[in-house]
Amino acid sequence: MSECALNKALTSLQPGHVQTFLCGSAVDALGQLLSADWEPVHNCRVVTQTWKQLPEQAQMIEDIVATLAEVAFELWPDWYQPGSFVSSDNTATDALLNRYSALALQEKLEGLCQPWLKAALRAHQKGKIPVLKAFPHGLQLAQLSLAIDPACLVLAIVIEDTAPLEHRLLGLAKAVSWLADQSQARIALFISEDLSTASELDSVLYGANRFASTAASVASPQAVEAKHTVFPIHGKPHPFSPGEQKLAEWLAKDTELATLFHFNQSVKTVKLSPYIVDLLWAEGRVVVEIDGYRHHGNQFGFAQDRQRDYELLISGYVVLRLPHDQVMADVEVAVEKIRDVVRYRRRQLSLPTDFANRH
Known part of the structure; x- marks a missing residue:
């Protein structure tokens, strides 16, 4: 699969669906994904999540919520659309909410949860990443996905682990399907070719694409970088x-x-x-x-x-x-x-x- 084909496959995904990509090297697939040129014409925003070792199902969900919350925190004030919450002063939370309520009504933005938004705004004004434990994970995923990109969020999940425990593979299949349903994001799952016959992944292997990696990346002992990113x-x-x-x-x-x-x-x-x-x-x-x-x-x-x-x-x-x-x-x-x-x-x-x- 070429870079152009990869971009097309990701941007043509339907909201709330999962597409699996089988790779010779998941690390190299991530490198190609990050190196691709994502223009506004693609009409999507991509967030990546990488696991060197596949965690338990509950931890996967916790990690994804934390990743989306950190991305949303860093993208402020461009939630929902550029400049939504720009102000020249330290505008109070209620004033920001009142301003956005009118905007949301005008844009007919569906699914916005005002209590979550109010709590998220208060967290941000305190300099805190909006992981809000008072709200269930499903609601947090939906609201964070909406804030980051209401039109087309692509969540690219990269699994470097080539031999995970079987019960964790089953947890992965369940987790990505649940994540897609709750967030309505497009989920792109990059896994090793070695897992192409794993029965635990049957539900996400149907219609999988094979991703032709160019070469294995070389680990850099000096590179200490985040396990996720966002682009463009x-x-x-x-x-x-x-x-x-x-x-x-x-x-x-x-x-x-x-x-x-x-x-x-x-x-x-x-x-x-x-x-x-x-x-x-x-x-x-x-x-x-x-x-x-x-x-x-x-x-x-x-x-x-x-x-x-x-x-x-x-x-x-x-x-x-x-x-x-x-x-x-x-x-x-x-x-x-x-x-x-x-x-x-x-x-x-x-x-x-x-x-x-x-x-």
Whole structure:
């Protein structure tokens, strides 16, 4: 299955349904999933959940609720639709609810639970992730799914365990079907080919797709990354990329660079390929990519990066790649590299600058 076919399979899934993908390497499948370019045209938001060792059924559900709650927390204030809860001050919970009630009525958003929303807003205003134990898991799943993306949430579950206990496999089959029903998300289950004959998974193996992995990823002892992520993100630093967050903070304070770059922007190449790039200076046609190991530390990710660079190059863009670890270790050096590229492009394109005489 190609990247394009994978995107199509995920976005064509019906709400509340499960699609299983059999993989030679679930780790590599995750790398390909993360490396794919998800444009707004796909009309979906993808959240991933990875388990190295398959847990018990109850723990699976607890983990998924926690993952969706953390994603929702980081996506604030863009619940339900961008800017739903933006305010210039610390608006009281009741005022936010009153404002959103009118919006929800106007948009005819179905399934919204006002008591959950009120409790979630209060939790967020206290800086707490909205895992609300006063509400049953099913209701939390439905409300979190609605907040993250009311149109099309895809929950990609990746199981790295190639030999789980049989009762846990049965628990997995029951859990994913229940998750799909309660959240009405599209569930994509990535499991090893070794599990293709497991009778415990019969209910989710029917109609399974085979996913052709490119090569096994190599473990990185230095990589300590979250077991989940969310994409696509547009117009702001990715909430689960510390490198993007840190670079955004430093660029915002830089008088030369602050107004030039925008995060997670869409670019279409001369080959008509749509890409989302980490940072873009549109006027100077400069792209900055912050390469984390999880997205790029496998053969597919490496090849995909080379293809992106080639298409951006022939489309007139200069691409600067910064390793995520280096951005975190010395963000000042990263900013200076960006400054050097900006000044190079200004000279190359004869763009005006107020900073030509600096340094």
